[in-house]
Amino acid sequence: MHVPRFWREIPNRYGLVGTRCGHCNRIFFPPRAICPNCRRVGQLEPYRLSGRGRIYSFTTVYSGPGDFREQIPYVLAIVELEEGPRVMAQLTDCQEEEVRIGDEVELVFRRIKEEGEEGIIHYGFKARLVRARPQPGA
Numbered sequence: 001m002h003v004p005r006f007w008r009e010i011p012n013r014y015g016l017v018g019t020r021c022g023h024c025n026r027i028f029f030p031p032r033a034i035c036p037n038c039r040r041v042g043q044l045e046p047y048r049l050s051g052r053g054r055i056y057s058f059t060t061v062y063s064g065p066g067d068f069r070e071q072i073p074y075v076l077a078i079v080e081l082e083e084g085p086r087v088m089a090q091l092t093d094c095q096e097e098e099v100r101i102g103d104e105v106e107l108v109f110r111r112i113k114e115e116g117e118e119g120i121i122h123y124g125f126k127a128r129l130v131r132a133r134p135q136p137g138a
């Protein structure tokens with residue numbers, strides 16, 4: 001697969017960067033190489049996302065593959081970002097009873113999993129509820 005030069009040049013590991021089409025103004029995440037609307041006339045460029053959005057739907061996961069077993073149960077949500085794209089993310093720092101569709105969330109950079117013997121730690125984005133009320137002890 002051809003990777004556009006701008007994509008390789010962006011230090012995207014710690015930022016939430018998608019692409020924006022300068023022709024139709026739609027924003028995509030994960031980044032795309034071709035705008036599905038405009039095809040050849042599309043002009044895609046990197047676009048930094050705010051990381052804020054709302055819960056579009058969610059489900060609680062009670063069983064799963066080994067990678068996430070230690071975190072069960074966890075809440076998996078589809079987040080609609082304020083720029084439009086929908087992303088799937090694990091919710092962090094909350095109990096499933098607190099979660100409602102439409103809740104405001106922000107994507108945060110967190111440890112996803114740790115691999116056994118090598119101790120390689122994988123990082124990625126998780127979603128955290130943006131609470132209107134301050135939490136006790138916070």
Ligand SMILES: [Zn+2]
Pocket residue numbers: 021022023024025026035036037038039042043
């Ligand atoms: Zn387009």
